[in-house]
Amino acid sequence: MNAVTTRGALLAALACVLVGGSFTANSVLGDYPYAGGQFLRYALACLLLVPLAGRGSAAKLRSLPPRGWARLALLAAVGMVGFNLAVLAAERTAEPAVPGVLVGCAPVVVAVLVPLQGGRRPRRAVLYGASAVAVGAFAVQGWGRTDGAGLAFSLCALVGEVGFAVLAVPVLRPLGPRLLSAAVCGVAAVESAAVGLLLDGSAWLRRPDGVEATALLWQAVVVTVIGFVCWYTGMQRIGAERATLFSGLIPVAAACTAPLVGTGSYGAAQAVGSALVGAGVALGSGALRVPVRLRRPRALPERAGTSPGGEPDVLTGTPDR
Template sequence: MTLASLVIGVSFVASSLLTHFPVWGGQAIRFTAAALVLGALCGRRWRLVRTWPAGVWLRITGLAVTGMLGYNVAIITAERTAEPAVPGAIVGCAPLAVALLSPLMQARSPAARGLAAAGLVVLGTYIVQGFGRTDGSGLGWSAVALACEVTFTLLAAPVLRLTGPLLASACASGIAGLLAGATALAVEGTTWLRIPQAPEAAALAWQAVAATAIGFLFWCRGIDQVGAERSALFLGLIPLSAAATAPLVGTGHLSAAQLVGCLLVAGGVALGMSRTPGSCDPAPQEPPPS
Protein backbone atom coordinates (compact mmCIF):
# COMPACT_ATOMS: atom_id res chain seq x y z
CA MET A 1 0.00 0.00 0.00
CA THR A 2 2.87 2.38 0.82
CA LEU A 3 4.65 1.66 -2.47
CA ALA A 4 1.40 2.12 -4.39
CA SER A 5 0.78 5.46 -2.68
CA LEU A 6 4.28 6.68 -3.52
CA VAL A 7 4.16 5.90 -7.25
CA ILE A 8 0.60 7.23 -7.57
CA GLY A 9 1.64 10.44 -5.83
CA VAL A 10 4.52 10.91 -8.29
CA SER A 11 2.02 10.47 -11.13
CA PHE A 12 0.50 13.84 -10.21
CA VAL A 13 3.80 15.39 -11.26
CA ALA A 14 3.77 13.30 -14.45
CA SER A 15 0.25 14.52 -15.23
CA SER A 16 1.53 18.10 -15.41
CA LEU A 17 3.44 17.08 -18.56
CA LEU A 18 0.24 15.97 -20.30
CA THR A 19 -1.78 19.18 -20.18
CA HIS A 20 -1.62 19.54 -23.99
CA PHE A 21 -2.18 15.86 -24.80
CA PRO A 22 -5.74 14.65 -25.49
CA VAL A 23 -7.22 13.49 -22.17
CA TRP A 24 -9.10 10.39 -23.32
CA GLY A 25 -6.38 9.42 -25.79
CA GLY A 26 -3.78 9.57 -23.06
CA GLN A 27 -5.90 7.37 -20.82
CA ALA A 28 -6.38 4.87 -23.66
CA ILE A 29 -2.62 4.59 -24.22
CA ARG A 30 -1.92 4.38 -20.50
CA PHE A 31 -4.37 1.65 -19.61
CA THR A 32 -3.84 -0.42 -22.75
CA ALA A 33 -0.10 -0.50 -22.10
CA ALA A 34 -0.71 -1.39 -18.44
CA ALA A 35 -3.07 -4.21 -19.48
CA LEU A 36 -0.38 -5.68 -21.74
CA VAL A 37 2.18 -5.61 -18.93
CA LEU A 38 -0.18 -7.12 -16.35
CA GLY A 39 -1.58 -9.62 -18.85
CA ALA A 40 1.90 -10.97 -19.53
CA LEU A 41 2.35 -11.58 -15.79
CA CYS A 42 -0.93 -13.53 -15.47
CA GLY A 43 0.29 -16.54 -17.43
CA ARG A 44 -1.93 -19.56 -16.88
CA ARG A 45 -4.19 -17.61 -14.53
CA TRP A 46 -6.15 -16.49 -17.61
CA ARG A 47 -7.91 -19.86 -17.61
CA LEU A 48 -9.73 -18.86 -14.41
CA VAL A 49 -11.68 -16.06 -16.08
CA ARG A 50 -13.90 -18.64 -17.81
CA THR A 51 -15.36 -19.56 -14.44
CA TRP A 52 -16.31 -16.02 -13.44
CA PRO A 53 -20.03 -15.25 -13.30
CA ALA A 54 -21.43 -12.13 -14.93
CA GLY A 55 -21.55 -10.35 -11.58
CA VAL A 56 -17.76 -10.49 -11.26
CA TRP A 57 -17.29 -8.94 -14.70
CA LEU A 58 -19.78 -6.23 -13.77
CA ARG A 59 -17.80 -5.36 -10.64
CA ILE A 60 -14.49 -5.34 -12.51
CA THR A 61 -16.03 -2.99 -15.07
CA GLY A 62 -17.08 -0.84 -12.12
CA LEU A 63 -13.47 -0.78 -10.92
CA ALA A 64 -12.32 0.34 -14.37
CA VAL A 65 -14.96 3.05 -14.68
CA THR A 66 -14.53 4.48 -11.17
CA GLY A 67 -10.98 3.88 -9.98
CA MET A 68 -9.29 4.22 -13.37
CA LEU A 69 -11.18 6.29 -15.91
CA GLY A 70 -13.53 8.29 -13.71
CA TYR A 71 -10.97 9.23 -11.09
CA ASN A 72 -8.17 10.22 -13.48
CA VAL A 73 -10.38 12.15 -15.92
CA ALA A 74 -12.03 13.98 -13.02
CA ILE A 75 -8.64 14.99 -11.58
CA ILE A 76 -7.33 16.21 -14.95
CA THR A 77 -10.54 18.16 -15.64
CA ALA A 78 -10.63 19.68 -12.15
CA GLU A 79 -7.05 20.94 -12.49
CA ARG A 80 -7.99 22.93 -15.58
CA THR A 81 -9.80 25.48 -13.40
CA ALA A 82 -8.46 24.65 -9.94
CA GLU A 83 -5.08 24.53 -8.29
CA PRO A 84 -3.84 20.95 -7.75
CA ALA A 85 -4.28 21.35 -4.00
CA VAL A 86 -8.07 21.54 -4.40
CA PRO A 87 -8.74 18.04 -5.78
CA GLY A 88 -5.97 16.71 -3.53
CA ALA A 89 -7.64 18.12 -0.42
CA ILE A 90 -11.13 16.96 -1.39
CA VAL A 91 -10.01 13.45 -2.37
CA GLY A 92 -8.16 13.43 0.95
CA CYS A 93 -11.57 13.01 2.61
CA ALA A 94 -11.84 9.49 1.18
CA PRO A 95 -10.47 7.70 4.29
CA LEU A 96 -13.16 9.25 6.47
CA ALA A 97 -15.90 8.49 3.93
CA VAL A 98 -14.83 4.84 3.67
CA ALA A 99 -14.53 4.56 7.46
CA LEU A 100 -18.18 5.66 7.70
CA LEU A 101 -19.69 3.83 4.72
CA SER A 102 -17.92 0.45 4.83
CA PRO A 103 -19.27 -0.57 8.27
CA LEU A 104 -22.75 0.68 7.39
CA MET A 105 -22.77 -1.49 4.25
CA GLN A 106 -21.98 -4.46 6.50
CA ALA A 107 -24.76 -3.56 8.97
CA ARG A 108 -22.41 -2.61 11.79
CA SER A 109 -21.46 0.62 13.52
CA PRO A 110 -18.28 2.47 12.58
CA ALA A 111 -15.46 1.83 15.06
CA ALA A 112 -14.40 4.89 17.06
CA ARG A 113 -10.73 4.04 16.63
CA GLY A 114 -11.15 3.72 12.87
CA LEU A 115 -12.87 7.10 12.66
CA ALA A 116 -10.12 8.68 14.77
CA ALA A 117 -7.42 7.22 12.51
CA ALA A 118 -9.24 8.42 9.37
CA GLY A 119 -9.71 11.85 10.94
CA LEU A 120 -5.98 12.19 11.59
CA VAL A 121 -5.21 11.22 7.99
CA VAL A 122 -7.71 13.74 6.60
CA LEU A 123 -6.40 16.53 8.86
CA GLY A 124 -2.81 15.78 7.91
CA THR A 125 -3.73 15.71 4.22
CA TYR A 126 -5.35 19.14 4.45
CA ILE A 127 -2.27 20.57 6.17
CA VAL A 128 0.02 19.15 3.50
CA GLN A 129 -2.16 20.07 0.52
CA GLY A 130 -3.80 23.26 1.72
CA PHE A 131 -6.73 24.52 -0.32
CA GLY A 132 -6.02 26.62 -3.39
CA ARG A 133 -8.03 28.76 -5.77
CA THR A 134 -10.87 27.18 -7.71
CA ASP A 135 -14.32 27.73 -9.19
CA GLY A 136 -17.53 25.73 -9.26
CA SER A 137 -16.28 23.45 -12.01
CA GLY A 138 -13.09 22.64 -10.12
CA LEU A 139 -15.03 21.85 -6.96
CA GLY A 140 -17.55 19.74 -8.84
CA TRP A 141 -14.97 17.60 -10.62
CA SER A 142 -12.99 17.23 -7.41
CA ALA A 143 -16.14 15.88 -5.75
CA VAL A 144 -16.55 13.45 -8.67
CA ALA A 145 -12.97 12.25 -8.10
CA LEU A 146 -13.75 11.71 -4.41
CA ALA A 147 -16.89 9.72 -5.25
CA CYS A 148 -14.96 7.59 -7.74
CA GLU A 149 -12.21 6.80 -5.22
CA VAL A 150 -14.65 5.85 -2.47
CA THR A 151 -16.79 3.73 -4.83
CA PHE A 152 -13.71 1.92 -6.15
CA THR A 153 -12.47 1.05 -2.66
CA LEU A 154 -15.86 -0.29 -1.59
CA LEU A 155 -16.32 -2.28 -4.83
CA ALA A 156 -12.84 -3.79 -4.81
CA ALA A 157 -12.85 -5.52 -1.43
CA PRO A 158 -15.43 -8.27 -2.18
CA VAL A 159 -14.47 -8.94 -5.82
CA LEU A 160 -10.75 -9.32 -5.11
CA ARG A 161 -11.45 -12.26 -2.81
CA LEU A 162 -12.82 -14.17 -5.81
CA THR A 163 -10.52 -13.04 -8.62
CA GLY A 164 -7.20 -12.24 -6.99
CA PRO A 165 -5.45 -8.86 -7.38
CA LEU A 166 -3.39 -9.68 -10.50
CA LEU A 167 -6.19 -10.92 -12.73
CA ALA A 168 -8.55 -8.19 -11.54
CA SER A 169 -5.93 -5.50 -12.26
CA ALA A 170 -5.20 -6.88 -15.74
CA CYS A 171 -8.87 -7.18 -16.69
CA ALA A 172 -9.78 -3.76 -15.26
CA SER A 173 -6.89 -2.15 -17.15
CA GLY A 174 -7.98 -3.81 -20.40
CA ILE A 175 -11.58 -2.68 -19.97
CA ALA A 176 -10.44 0.85 -19.09
CA GLY A 177 -8.24 0.94 -22.20
CA LEU A 178 -11.09 -0.15 -24.47
CA LEU A 179 -13.57 2.31 -22.96
CA ALA A 180 -11.06 5.18 -23.10
CA GLY A 181 -10.17 4.36 -26.72
CA ALA A 182 -13.81 4.32 -27.80
CA THR A 183 -14.48 7.59 -25.96
CA ALA A 184 -11.37 9.18 -27.49
CA LEU A 185 -12.52 8.35 -31.01
CA ALA A 186 -15.98 9.73 -30.28
CA VAL A 187 -14.90 12.89 -28.45
CA GLU A 188 -11.41 13.70 -29.73
CA GLY A 189 -11.54 12.14 -33.18
CA THR A 190 -8.15 11.18 -34.56
CA THR A 191 -6.22 14.00 -32.87
CA TRP A 192 -5.17 11.69 -30.02
CA LEU A 193 -3.37 9.37 -32.45
CA ARG A 194 -0.47 11.80 -32.77
CA ILE A 195 2.95 10.67 -31.56
CA PRO A 196 3.60 12.10 -28.07
CA GLN A 197 6.59 14.35 -27.56
CA ALA A 198 9.47 13.06 -25.45
CA PRO A 199 8.24 14.50 -22.10
CA GLU A 200 4.70 13.29 -22.84
CA ALA A 201 5.96 9.83 -23.77
CA ALA A 202 7.94 9.65 -20.51
CA ALA A 203 4.89 10.72 -18.50
CA LEU A 204 2.64 8.17 -20.23
CA ALA A 205 5.22 5.44 -19.67
CA TRP A 206 5.41 6.28 -15.96
CA GLN A 207 1.65 6.31 -15.60
CA ALA A 208 1.24 3.04 -17.49
CA VAL A 209 3.98 0.99 -15.84
CA ALA A 210 4.53 2.57 -12.42
CA ALA A 211 1.22 4.20 -11.48
CA THR A 212 -1.07 1.59 -13.08
CA ALA A 213 0.68 -1.75 -13.61
CA ILE A 214 2.58 -1.53 -10.31
CA GLY A 215 0.58 0.99 -8.29
CA PHE A 216 -2.89 -0.33 -9.11
CA LEU A 217 -1.80 -3.95 -8.64
CA PHE A 218 -0.23 -3.26 -5.25
CA TRP A 219 -3.23 -1.16 -4.23
CA CYS A 220 -5.56 -4.05 -5.03
CA ARG A 221 -3.33 -6.46 -3.11
CA GLY A 222 -3.48 -4.16 -0.12
CA ILE A 223 -7.28 -3.93 -0.21
CA ASP A 224 -7.45 -7.72 -0.48
CA GLN A 225 -5.19 -8.22 2.54
CA VAL A 226 -6.22 -5.49 5.00
CA GLY A 227 -9.76 -4.60 3.92
CA ALA A 228 -11.39 -1.44 2.65
CA GLU A 229 -11.30 0.64 5.82
CA ARG A 230 -7.63 0.30 6.66
CA SER A 231 -6.47 0.44 3.04
CA ALA A 232 -8.26 3.78 2.60
CA LEU A 233 -5.97 5.29 5.25
CA PHE A 234 -3.06 4.99 2.83
CA LEU A 235 -4.75 7.47 0.49
CA GLY A 236 -3.27 10.11 2.79
CA LEU A 237 0.21 9.10 1.67
CA ILE A 238 -0.51 10.07 -1.96
CA PRO A 239 -0.43 13.87 -1.43
CA LEU A 240 2.62 13.39 0.81
CA SER A 241 4.40 11.71 -2.08
CA ALA A 242 3.34 14.48 -4.46
CA ALA A 243 4.48 17.18 -2.03
CA ALA A 244 7.85 15.49 -1.49
CA THR A 245 8.40 15.06 -5.24
CA ALA A 246 7.49 18.62 -6.27
CA PRO A 247 10.71 20.20 -4.87
CA LEU A 248 12.79 17.74 -6.89
CA VAL A 249 11.39 19.18 -10.13
CA GLY A 250 11.28 22.78 -8.89
CA THR A 251 7.49 23.11 -8.60
CA GLY A 252 7.19 23.43 -4.82
CA HIS A 253 8.89 23.23 -1.45
CA LEU A 254 8.34 21.51 1.87
CA SER A 255 7.37 23.76 4.77
CA ALA A 256 7.34 23.09 8.52
CA ALA A 257 3.54 22.91 8.44
CA GLN A 258 3.68 20.24 5.74
CA LEU A 259 6.07 18.20 7.84
CA VAL A 260 3.55 18.38 10.71
CA GLY A 261 0.87 17.20 8.29
CA CYS A 262 3.07 14.28 7.27
CA LEU A 263 3.43 13.25 10.90
CA LEU A 264 -0.35 13.41 11.39
CA VAL A 265 -0.96 11.21 8.35
CA ALA A 266 1.68 8.73 9.52
CA GLY A 267 0.10 8.69 12.98
CA GLY A 268 -3.35 8.05 11.53
CA VAL A 269 -2.10 5.17 9.39
CA ALA A 270 -0.24 3.66 12.36
CA LEU A 271 -3.31 3.98 14.58
CA GLY A 272 -5.54 2.36 12.00
CA MET A 273 -3.15 -0.47 11.19
CA SER A 274 -2.52 -1.24 14.88
CA ARG A 275 -6.04 -2.60 15.28
CA THR A 276 -6.58 -6.31 15.38
CA PRO A 277 -8.33 -7.87 12.36
CA GLY A 278 -11.43 -8.45 14.42
CA SER A 279 -11.87 -4.77 15.16
CA CYS A 280 -11.76 -3.70 11.54
CA ASP A 281 -12.98 -5.47 8.46
CA PRO A 282 -14.30 -8.94 9.13
CA ALA A 283 -12.09 -11.77 7.96
CA PRO A 284 -12.96 -12.72 4.37
CA GLN A 285 -14.92 -15.90 3.99
CA GLU A 286 -13.80 -18.54 1.56
CA PRO A 287 -16.14 -18.88 -1.44
CA PRO A 288 -18.20 -22.06 -1.47
CA PRO A 289 -16.74 -24.92 -3.50
CA SER A 290 -17.99 -25.11 -7.06
Protein backbone atom coordinates in the same frame (compact mmCIF):
# COMPACT_ATOMS: atom_id res chain seq x y z
CA MET B 1 0.35 -6.00 13.59
CA ASN B 2 1.49 -9.46 12.52
CA ALA B 3 3.73 -10.17 9.55
CA VAL B 4 0.85 -10.56 7.08
CA THR B 5 -0.81 -7.27 7.98
CA THR B 6 2.53 -5.48 8.12
CA ARG B 7 3.35 -6.57 4.57
CA GLY B 8 -0.15 -5.57 3.48
CA ALA B 9 0.24 -2.15 5.05
CA LEU B 10 3.62 -1.59 3.40
CA LEU B 11 2.25 -2.59 0.00
CA ALA B 12 -0.74 -0.25 0.34
CA ALA B 13 1.57 2.55 1.43
CA LEU B 14 3.87 2.03 -1.55
CA ALA B 15 0.94 2.05 -3.95
CA CYS B 16 -0.38 5.35 -2.59
CA VAL B 17 3.06 6.97 -2.71
CA LEU B 18 3.30 6.02 -6.38
CA VAL B 19 -0.16 7.47 -7.06
CA GLY B 20 0.85 10.67 -5.27
CA GLY B 21 3.81 10.97 -7.59
CA SER B 22 1.46 10.63 -10.56
CA PHE B 23 -0.27 13.88 -9.57
CA THR B 24 2.92 15.66 -10.51
CA ALA B 25 3.22 13.64 -13.73
CA ASN B 26 -0.33 14.67 -14.62
CA SER B 27 0.70 18.31 -14.54
CA VAL B 28 2.75 17.84 -17.71
CA LEU B 29 -0.10 16.11 -19.58
CA GLY B 30 -2.44 19.09 -19.64
CA ASP B 31 -2.20 19.48 -23.42
CA TYR B 32 -2.49 15.79 -24.26
CA PRO B 33 -5.95 14.37 -25.09
CA TYR B 34 -7.44 13.07 -21.84
CA ALA B 35 -8.92 9.81 -23.06
CA GLY B 36 -6.09 9.07 -25.46
CA GLY B 37 -3.53 9.30 -22.70
CA GLN B 38 -5.51 6.96 -20.48
CA PHE B 39 -5.95 4.50 -23.35
CA LEU B 40 -2.18 4.33 -23.90
CA ARG B 41 -1.56 3.98 -20.18
CA TYR B 42 -4.02 1.18 -19.50
CA ALA B 43 -3.44 -0.70 -22.76
CA LEU B 44 0.30 -0.89 -22.09
CA ALA B 45 -0.28 -1.83 -18.46
CA CYS B 46 -2.66 -4.62 -19.48
CA LEU B 47 -0.09 -6.05 -21.89
CA LEU B 48 2.52 -6.05 -19.13
CA LEU B 49 0.17 -7.54 -16.53
CA VAL B 50 -1.23 -10.44 -18.57
CA PRO B 51 1.95 -12.56 -18.31
CA LEU B 52 1.96 -11.95 -14.54
CA ALA B 53 -1.63 -13.08 -14.00
CA GLY B 54 -0.63 -16.73 -13.55
CA ARG B 55 -2.02 -20.04 -14.74
CA GLY B 56 -5.74 -20.56 -14.88
CA SER B 57 -6.44 -16.87 -15.47
CA ALA B 58 -8.54 -17.49 -18.57
CA ALA B 59 -10.67 -20.04 -16.72
CA LYS B 60 -11.23 -17.62 -13.84
CA LEU B 61 -12.38 -14.91 -16.23
CA ARG B 62 -14.72 -17.30 -18.05
CA SER B 63 -16.27 -18.38 -14.76
CA LEU B 64 -16.87 -14.80 -13.66
CA PRO B 65 -20.65 -14.17 -13.69
CA PRO B 66 -22.18 -11.24 -15.58
CA ARG B 67 -22.55 -9.34 -12.31
CA GLY B 68 -18.79 -9.66 -11.83
CA TRP B 69 -18.08 -8.27 -15.29
CA ALA B 70 -20.48 -5.40 -14.61
CA ARG B 71 -18.56 -4.74 -11.41
CA LEU B 72 -15.27 -4.66 -13.35
CA ALA B 73 -16.74 -2.24 -15.89
CA LEU B 74 -17.98 0.06 -13.14
CA LEU B 75 -14.68 -0.17 -11.27
CA ALA B 76 -12.76 0.81 -14.40
CA ALA B 77 -15.18 3.61 -15.28
CA VAL B 78 -15.35 5.18 -11.81
CA GLY B 79 -12.11 4.28 -10.07
CA MET B 80 -9.72 4.47 -13.00
CA VAL B 81 -10.87 6.30 -16.15
CA GLY B 82 -13.20 8.62 -14.26
CA PHE B 83 -10.71 9.27 -11.47
CA ASN B 84 -7.83 10.17 -13.77
CA LEU B 85 -9.93 12.24 -16.13
CA ALA B 86 -11.33 14.10 -13.12
CA VAL B 87 -7.84 14.84 -11.78
CA LEU B 88 -6.59 15.98 -15.18
CA ALA B 89 -9.67 18.16 -15.69
CA ALA B 90 -9.39 19.61 -12.17
CA GLU B 91 -5.77 20.61 -12.71
CA ARG B 92 -6.76 22.65 -15.75
CA THR B 93 -8.21 25.34 -13.46
CA ALA B 94 -7.05 24.27 -9.97
CA GLU B 95 -3.70 23.80 -8.32
CA PRO B 96 -2.75 20.14 -7.68
CA ALA B 97 -3.40 20.72 -3.96
CA VAL B 98 -7.17 20.88 -4.48
CA PRO B 99 -7.77 17.38 -5.88
CA GLY B 100 -5.01 16.09 -3.61
CA VAL B 101 -6.77 17.36 -0.47
CA LEU B 102 -10.15 15.98 -1.46
CA VAL B 103 -8.73 12.60 -2.41
CA GLY B 104 -7.09 12.60 1.01
CA CYS B 105 -10.61 12.59 2.52
CA ALA B 106 -11.36 9.17 1.01
CA PRO B 107 -10.39 7.27 4.21
CA VAL B 108 -13.23 8.94 6.14
CA VAL B 109 -15.79 7.98 3.50
CA VAL B 110 -14.57 4.40 3.23
CA ALA B 111 -14.31 4.04 7.03
CA VAL B 112 -18.06 4.74 7.19
CA LEU B 113 -19.29 3.23 3.92
CA VAL B 114 -17.66 -0.20 4.01
CA PRO B 115 -18.91 -1.17 7.51
CA LEU B 116 -22.43 0.03 6.68
CA GLN B 117 -22.45 -2.14 3.57
CA GLY B 118 -21.49 -5.09 5.75
CA GLY B 119 -24.22 -4.34 8.29
CA ARG B 120 -21.88 -3.31 11.09
CA ARG B 121 -20.84 -0.14 12.84
CA PRO B 122 -17.67 1.73 11.84
CA ARG B 123 -14.60 0.95 13.93
CA ARG B 124 -13.76 3.84 16.18
CA ALA B 125 -10.00 3.48 15.78
CA VAL B 126 -10.27 3.43 11.98
CA LEU B 127 -12.67 6.37 11.96
CA TYR B 128 -10.46 8.45 14.28
CA GLY B 129 -7.39 7.57 12.25
CA ALA B 130 -9.16 8.43 8.99
CA SER B 131 -10.18 11.83 10.38
CA ALA B 132 -6.58 12.55 11.38
CA VAL B 133 -5.42 11.53 7.91
CA ALA B 134 -7.93 13.89 6.27
CA VAL B 135 -6.87 16.83 8.47
CA GLY B 136 -3.22 16.04 7.80
CA ALA B 137 -3.86 15.95 4.04
CA PHE B 138 -5.38 19.41 4.23
CA ALA B 139 -2.42 20.69 6.24
CA VAL B 140 0.05 19.24 3.74
CA GLN B 141 -1.31 20.92 0.64
CA GLY B 142 -3.55 23.64 1.99
CA TRP B 143 -6.31 24.95 -0.23
CA GLY B 144 -4.84 26.08 -3.51
CA ARG B 145 -6.26 28.26 -6.24
CA THR B 146 -9.37 26.87 -7.89
CA ASP B 147 -12.72 27.73 -9.40
CA GLY B 148 -16.10 25.99 -9.48
CA ALA B 149 -15.09 23.58 -12.22
CA GLY B 150 -11.85 22.66 -10.48
CA LEU B 151 -13.71 21.97 -7.24
CA ALA B 152 -16.39 19.91 -9.00
CA PHE B 153 -13.84 17.75 -10.79
CA SER B 154 -11.90 17.34 -7.54
CA LEU B 155 -15.06 16.00 -5.87
CA CYS B 156 -15.40 13.57 -8.78
CA ALA B 157 -11.84 12.46 -8.09
CA LEU B 158 -12.83 11.74 -4.48
CA VAL B 159 -15.72 9.58 -5.69
CA GLY B 160 -13.32 7.74 -7.97
CA GLU B 161 -10.82 7.09 -5.18
CA VAL B 162 -13.57 5.68 -2.94
CA GLY B 163 -14.92 3.55 -5.77
CA PHE B 164 -11.46 2.19 -6.57
CA ALA B 165 -11.46 0.48 -3.17
CA VAL B 166 -15.11 -0.28 -2.50
CA LEU B 167 -16.06 -1.61 -5.94
CA ALA B 168 -13.11 -4.00 -6.02
CA VAL B 169 -13.98 -5.89 -2.83
CA PRO B 170 -16.39 -8.48 -4.34
CA VAL B 171 -14.11 -9.38 -7.28
CA LEU B 172 -10.77 -9.33 -5.49
CA ARG B 173 -11.16 -12.74 -3.88
CA PRO B 174 -12.13 -14.76 -7.00
CA LEU B 175 -9.59 -13.07 -9.30
CA GLY B 176 -6.68 -12.16 -7.05
CA PRO B 177 -4.65 -8.94 -7.20
CA ARG B 178 -2.69 -9.58 -10.41
CA LEU B 179 -5.55 -10.90 -12.54
CA LEU B 180 -7.88 -8.20 -11.24
CA SER B 181 -5.33 -5.53 -12.16
CA ALA B 182 -4.91 -6.96 -15.67
CA ALA B 183 -8.65 -7.31 -16.24
CA VAL B 184 -9.61 -3.81 -15.12
CA CYS B 185 -6.77 -2.29 -17.15
CA GLY B 186 -8.07 -4.04 -20.27
CA VAL B 187 -11.60 -2.83 -19.59
CA ALA B 188 -10.36 0.68 -18.80
CA ALA B 189 -8.44 0.82 -22.10
CA VAL B 190 -11.61 -0.02 -24.03
CA GLU B 191 -13.63 2.54 -22.07
CA SER B 192 -11.00 5.22 -22.61
CA ALA B 193 -11.01 4.61 -26.36
CA ALA B 194 -14.82 4.84 -26.44
CA VAL B 195 -14.81 8.10 -24.47
CA GLY B 196 -12.10 9.54 -26.72
CA LEU B 197 -13.93 8.71 -29.95
CA LEU B 198 -17.17 10.08 -28.55
CA LEU B 199 -15.77 13.38 -27.26
CA ASP B 200 -12.76 14.13 -29.47
CA GLY B 201 -13.41 12.22 -32.66
CA SER B 202 -10.31 11.60 -34.75
CA ALA B 203 -8.24 13.88 -32.50
CA TRP B 204 -8.62 11.59 -29.46
CA LEU B 205 -5.15 10.08 -29.94
CA ARG B 206 -1.88 11.55 -31.15
CA ARG B 207 1.79 10.81 -30.87
CA PRO B 208 3.10 12.14 -27.53
CA ASP B 209 6.24 14.26 -27.38
CA GLY B 210 9.22 13.25 -25.25
CA VAL B 211 7.98 14.74 -21.96
CA GLU B 212 4.46 13.38 -22.44
CA ALA B 213 5.77 9.94 -23.36
CA THR B 214 7.89 9.83 -20.20
CA ALA B 215 4.90 10.78 -18.05
CA LEU B 216 2.69 8.16 -19.71
CA LEU B 217 5.35 5.46 -19.31
CA TRP B 218 5.66 6.34 -15.61
CA GLN B 219 1.91 6.06 -15.19
CA ALA B 220 1.66 2.78 -17.09
CA VAL B 221 4.66 0.89 -15.72
CA VAL B 222 5.17 2.28 -12.23
CA VAL B 223 1.83 3.67 -11.09
CA THR B 224 -0.43 1.12 -12.80
CA VAL B 225 1.46 -2.18 -13.04
CA ILE B 226 3.39 -1.92 -9.79
CA GLY B 227 0.95 0.33 -7.95
CA PHE B 228 -2.22 -1.64 -8.75
CA VAL B 229 -0.74 -5.00 -7.81
CA CYS B 230 0.64 -3.57 -4.56
CA TRP B 231 -2.65 -1.85 -3.75
CA TYR B 232 -4.90 -4.86 -4.29
CA THR B 233 -2.45 -7.21 -2.58
CA GLY B 234 -2.38 -4.89 0.42
CA MET B 235 -6.16 -4.53 0.40
CA GLN B 236 -6.55 -8.30 0.25
CA ARG B 237 -4.44 -8.63 3.40
CA ILE B 238 -5.69 -5.77 5.57
CA GLY B 239 -9.12 -4.94 4.14
CA ALA B 240 -10.50 -1.94 2.29
CA GLU B 241 -11.04 0.19 5.40
CA ARG B 242 -7.47 0.08 6.63
CA ALA B 243 -5.91 0.06 3.16
CA THR B 244 -7.69 3.27 2.20
CA LEU B 245 -6.13 5.00 5.20
CA PHE B 246 -2.91 5.01 3.23
CA SER B 247 -4.46 7.21 0.54
CA GLY B 248 -3.56 10.02 2.92
CA LEU B 249 -0.03 9.48 1.68
CA ILE B 250 -1.12 10.61 -1.79
CA PRO B 251 -1.08 14.35 -1.01
CA VAL B 252 2.09 13.87 1.03
CA ALA B 253 3.83 12.28 -1.95
CA ALA B 254 2.40 14.93 -4.26
CA ALA B 255 3.73 17.69 -2.01
CA CYS B 256 7.15 16.07 -1.85
CA THR B 257 7.44 15.66 -5.63
CA ALA B 258 5.87 18.97 -6.69
CA PRO B 259 9.08 20.98 -6.05
CA LEU B 260 10.89 18.73 -8.52
CA VAL B 261 8.88 20.22 -11.39
CA GLY B 262 8.47 23.67 -9.87
CA THR B 263 4.74 23.40 -9.07
CA GLY B 264 4.97 23.72 -5.28
CA SER B 265 7.14 23.81 -2.16
CA TYR B 266 7.61 21.77 1.01
CA GLY B 267 7.75 23.68 4.29
CA ALA B 268 6.72 23.56 7.93
CA ALA B 269 3.00 23.14 7.22
CA GLN B 270 3.71 20.18 4.96
CA ALA B 271 5.92 18.61 7.61
CA VAL B 272 3.26 18.96 10.32
CA GLY B 273 0.57 17.62 8.01
CA SER B 274 2.74 14.67 7.01
CA ALA B 275 3.27 13.81 10.67
CA LEU B 276 -0.47 13.97 11.30
CA VAL B 277 -1.14 11.71 8.32
CA GLY B 278 1.41 9.23 9.65
CA ALA B 279 -0.17 9.25 13.10
CA GLY B 280 -3.65 8.74 11.66
CA VAL B 281 -2.48 5.84 9.50
CA ALA B 282 -0.72 4.24 12.47
CA LEU B 283 -3.80 4.58 14.69
CA GLY B 284 -6.34 3.38 12.16
CA SER B 285 -4.24 0.49 10.82
CA GLY B 286 -3.53 -0.91 14.27
CA ALA B 287 0.17 -0.07 14.39
CA LEU B 288 -0.63 2.03 17.47
CA ARG B 289 -2.49 -0.11 19.94
CA VAL B 290 -5.37 1.39 21.89
CA PRO B 291 -4.45 1.39 25.60
CA VAL B 292 -6.07 -1.36 27.62
CA ARG B 293 -7.60 -1.05 31.06
CA LEU B 294 -6.94 -3.75 33.59
CA ARG B 295 -10.03 -5.05 35.27
CA ARG B 296 -10.17 -7.19 38.35
CA PRO B 297 -12.25 -10.30 37.66
CA ARG B 298 -15.06 -11.33 39.88
CA ALA B 299 -14.18 -13.31 42.99
CA LEU B 300 -13.93 -17.05 42.33
CA PRO B 301 -14.34 -19.91 44.77
CA GLU B 302 -11.10 -20.83 46.53
CA ARG B 303 -9.23 -23.60 44.80
CA ALA B 304 -5.72 -24.57 43.91
CA GLY B 305 -3.96 -21.83 41.97
CA THR B 306 -5.84 -18.95 43.59
CA SER B 307 -4.73 -16.51 46.22
CA PRO B 308 -6.44 -16.03 49.58
CA GLY B 309 -9.84 -14.41 49.06
CA GLY B 310 -10.43 -16.33 45.82
CA GLU B 311 -8.72 -13.87 43.41
CA PRO B 312 -6.58 -15.29 40.60
CA ASP B 313 -2.83 -14.76 40.82
CA VAL B 314 -2.70 -12.94 37.44
CA LEU B 315 -5.04 -10.16 36.27
CA THR B 316 -6.01 -10.09 32.64
CA GLY B 317 -6.59 -6.93 30.66
CA THR B 318 -9.43 -6.35 28.23
CA PRO B 319 -9.62 -3.53 25.66
CA ASP B 320 -11.47 -0.44 26.72
CA ARG B 321 -14.00 -0.28 23.93
